[in-house]
Amino acid sequence: MTRTASARLGLALDRTSPVPLYHQLARQLEAAIEGGALGPGSLLGNEIELAGRLGLSRPTVRQALRSLVDKGLLVRRRGVGTQVVHSRVGRPMELTGLYDDLPAAGESSATRVLGNEVGPAPAGAAAALGIAEGAPVHHVRRLRLAHGEPVAHLCTFVPADLLALGTDDLEETGLYRMMRSAGITLHSARQSVGARAATAEEAGLLGEPEGAALLTMRRTAYDDTGRAVEYGTHVYRASRHSFELQLLVRS
Amino acid sequence: MTRTASARLGLALDRTSPVPLYHQLARQLEAAIEGGALGPGSLLGNEIELAGRLGLSRPTVRQALRSLVDKGLLVRRRGVGTQVVHSRVGRPMELTGLYDDLPAAGESSATRVLGNEVGPAPAGAAAALGIAEGAPVHHVRRLRLAHGEPVAHLCTFVPADLLALGTDDLEETGLYRMMRSAGITLHSARQSVGARAATAEEAGLLGEPEGAALLTMRRTAYDDTGRAVEYGTHVYRASRHSFELQLLVRS
DNA sequence: CAGTGGTCTAGACCACAAC
DNA sequence: TTGTGGTCTAGACCACTGA
DSSP states (O other): OOOOGGGGSOOOOOTTSSSOHHHHHHHHHHHHHHTTSSOTTOBOOOHHHHHHHHTOOHHHHHHHHHHHHHTTSEEEETTTEEEEOOSOOOSOOOOTTTTTTSOOSSTTEEEEEEEEEEEEOOHHHHHHHTSOTTOEEEEEEEEEEETTEEEEEEEEEEETTTOOOOHHHHHHTOHHHHHHHTTOOEEEEEEEEEEEEOOHHHHHHHTOOTTOEEEEEEEEEEETTSOEEEEEEEEEETTTOOEEEEEEOOO | OOOOGGGGSOOOOOTTSSSOHHHHHHHHHHHHHHTTSSOTTOBOOOHHHHHHHHTOOHHHHHHHHHHHHHTTSEEEETTTEEEEOOSOOOSOOOOTTTTTTSOOSSTTEEEEEEEEEEEEOOHHHHHHHTSOTTOEEEEEEEEEEETTEEEEEEEEEEETTTOOOOHHHHHHTOHHHHHHHTTOOEEEEEEEEEEEEOOHHHHHHHTOOTTOEEEEEEEEEEETTSOEEEEEEEEEETTTOOEEEEEEOOO
């Protein structure tokens, strides 16, 4: 009888830790999968046995496995078992664009604030944000650089009463981190991705020839109370940037 | 004492039905939200009471609520309760692009097959599909029409041994439905969205001026065993099409 | 047939938010 | 302090898969 792959893993749980048991288990399994200890197609062994071996109840184990299934790392089939997904989709790949405001991992990335003032909301922004036209909003224009070259032009509107937006903070910290610090927890966002030719002004800002193809994105972000907290219209150099996304089919 | 919003709903469960109780409850709550019976911000009443009123256990109710939270319809907060999300994101909005192959809801949509033959896989398609270069693949070229006008040009590769692809079926049924009928269950897809200027050939096919901005998408789709089942490079008229997506922030 | 995940129950204790 | 959701347990029966 061959041992199931997970039996070799030396999973260890810390019941004194404040981090939930199902989350500890999920993270360890995820690390084992990403690290190759659990190769594609590996069978995990049934839930009952896994629970017994770890000293957990079956629902707790199921909660851990479910979170990994939701991430696309595992597949479960009745009568078969739980196995690591076969595809070589190496990385989960972060939600596209939503974190574009954060400084990228490398140090080769930077943000330059071109403009940052409070003024009356134009009609489009007011409609997206669900506020009155002309109500006060921050209007921020930023240029995203990578390796010293411009990559994107971001034009963002934020209701003025939400938080203060210092220009220095915007360049160093990023808008979303500032919102988080201000007690705003992002919940969802709606994006629309399109394309069009560069205007003369955009061409100059981004270092592209006039008429070059640009990727456009409009985004409205909401916090956990459903309030719209950001409306942005962004333009990316198509020659330097594309949006990567991974979709999971909901059963 | 005001009754919670959900108390007015007349939820009814059928224990003889094969559809799970948590799913019945989730669908009824979803319908109530979409239909306006549960307006934005409505409080649902606590889980214990809801379970008691419906004759369910608390975990079952939680399973139903969790699925709606995952869909972005509900928000739960400790010490506060479960409420309908405030935003007016009226519709969940289907996973963008993955179903682009299916005939759209309206009858104003159609697909014309420009080419459909089996041949050796070119390098790019072979790499994406994880098969040997030169292995036999279906190569399908299609034109998507809406309201009688071209919208997109789809170039798709499918391993030849997966299923048969009749040209008539492709025009009437759509590729994904054919796969489903062949016992292939789609699991995930990886997409890359970009932009570029139209070549002369593309311009002619799509009815755009040469050099017009086009949206591009490359997609690799996988089935539930992790096998790559489709690789496609698609081009959309940016003037007629954009990708809409809703993102949920994972806590 | 035996083994798997899918569903469901009836409790328990805890952390956090609001008053 | 009170009420909420968050976590966890220890069982049970069912539906489906594969041999």
